[in-house]
Amino acid sequence: MPEHTPPNTASSAANAARGDIGRRIAQRRGELGLTRQETAERAGTVPSYLQYLEEQSTATPGTGVLIRLADALETTVTALRGGDADLPPGVGRAAGRPELVELSTEECRARLSTHGVGRLAMSTPTGPVVVPVNYSVVDGAVVFRTAPGAAPAAAAGQQVAFEVDHIDEALSRGWSVLVRGRAREVTEPDAVRRLEERAYSGPWAGGERNTWVSIDLADITGRSITVR
Amino acid sequence: MHPNDGFRELDRQERLRLLAGAPVGRIVHTRHALPAVLPVDFALDGDSAVLLRTAADSELSRAVDGAVVAFEADELDAVAHSGWSVVITGHATVVTDTAEHRRLSLTGPHSWVAAPGEVFVRIEAELVTGRELVGGRTIYGVGISS
Numbered sequence: 555m556p557e558h559t560p561p562n563t564a565s566s567a568a569n570a571a572r573g574d575i576g577r578r579i580a581q582r583r584g585e586l587g588l589t590r591q592e593t594a595e596r597a598g599t600v601p602s603y604l605q606y607l608e609e610q611s612t613a614t615p616g617t618g619v620l621i622r623l624a625d626a627l628e629t630t631v632t633a634l635r636g637g638d639a640d641l642p643p644g645v646g647r648a649a650g651r652p653e654l655v656e657l658s659t660e661e662c663r664a665r666l667s668t669h670g671v672g673r674l675a676m677s678t679p680t681g682p683v684v685v686p687v688n689y690s691v692v693d694g695a696v697v698f699r700t701a702p703g704a705a706p707a708a709a710a711g712q713q714v715a716f717e718v719d720h721i722d723e724a725l726s727r728g729w730s731v732l733v734r735g736r737a738r739e740v741t742e743p744d745a746v747r748r749l750e751e752r753a754y755s756g757p758w759a760g761g762e763r764n765t766w767v768s769i770d771l772a773d774i775t776g777r778s779i780t781v782r
Numbered sequence: 783m784h785p786n787d788g789f790r791e792l793d794r795q796e797r798l799r800l801l802a803g804a805p806v807g808r809i810v811h812t813r814h815a816l817p818a819v820l821p822v823d824f825a826l827d828g829d830s831a832v833l834l835r836t837a838a839d840s841e842l843s844r845a846v847d848g849a850v851v852a853f854e855a856d857e858l859d860a861v862a863h864s865g866w867s868v869v870i871t872g873h874a875t876v877v878t879d880t881a882e883h884r885r886l887s888l889t890g891p892h893s894w895v896a897a898p899g900e901v902f903v904r905i906e907a908e909l910v911t912g913r914e915l916v917g918g919r920t921i922y923g924v925g926i927s928s
Contacts, residue, residue, distance in 0.1 A: 682810040
């Protein structure tokens with residue numbers, strides 16, 4: 555197993571005083587460059603409540619609010635809660651050694667969630683190739699839409715690896731999930747229609763992206779990185 | 783290269799600058815005849831190589847020693863529809879030279895001092911590719927070639 559050294563994280567007294575959830579919300583919001591107003595609008599709440607969540611360590615938002623905030627911030631409730639909530643609020647980066655814990659299949663699937671950004675890797679005669687793609691999870695498979703002839707489309711018919719990770723810079727913890735299997739192009743019209751309806755996001759903008767590629771989730775492994 | 787894939791080619795300097803600022807990268811290698819991807823902490827050795835640290839007896843060190851691997855770092859923002867991805871491709875070797883090991887231990891970031899039983903893996907930056915997502919275009923159509 556490789557050792558993972560967590561990224562360096564600047565921590566301030568102000569940060570340490572906040573509750574973990576509030577800090578994660580603020581951190582994620584900062585990563586996305588969103589104002590409180592914008593985030594609150596996306597999550598269907600008001601900026602003053604968001605401010606309260608971010609600044610009061612005693613704030614205990616309900617699951618409904620967290621789900622909406624996680625959606626607005628393109629993350630998961632689990633991530634906002636900090637994965638396994640075994641650290642008390644205000645505990646920052648520990649000086650300990652990173653520890654790897656294998657995740658169960660269910661945990662892996664939960665972390666893939668419904669959609670996100672992952673990395674698709676495959677072997678070519680000149681070496682491995684890796685490209686980021688937007689994905690959705692539909693009917694037990696990772697699916698993504700691509701342009702015919704583009705690298706992700708070249709994955710069809712090949713053995714590929716698909717990886718999703720999240721490194722929590724607030725607490726220097728993280729996880730990664732790896733799906734391995736044969737990618738296949740989805741061509742059957744009903745199946746394509748189903749993906750068009752059920753996949754979380756369309757292409758961001760422009761261009762025709764009309765090839766669907768699917769990777770079965772049969773071989774899925776993952777682990778979390780925890781600093782003790 | 784697909785001209786309409788919404789990506790702008792970065793020059794080598796930009797690629798290395800972005801890479802240097804990334805908190806984590808991913809090594810792509812072959813494991814049991816299948817590609818595998820693993821997030822790893824890393825450091826750059828100037829502009830010539832990527833350095834990883836791993837246990838001497840790890841599956842990773844055995845799998846990559848002498849092989850061509852890819853190393854990728856990115857920062858992708860699905861909300862803002864922006865980001866970049868940089869990939870280094872080259873031969874990976876476990877550093878066995880004592881003097882070189884000492885040099886890396888001394889010059890690398892503090893946290894990079896290898897514990898007993900750990901080795902450095904060096905990935906030569908034989909090919910450095912990098913793209914920036916521009917104009918809110920999709921990231922689906924990234925081309926293989928640079």
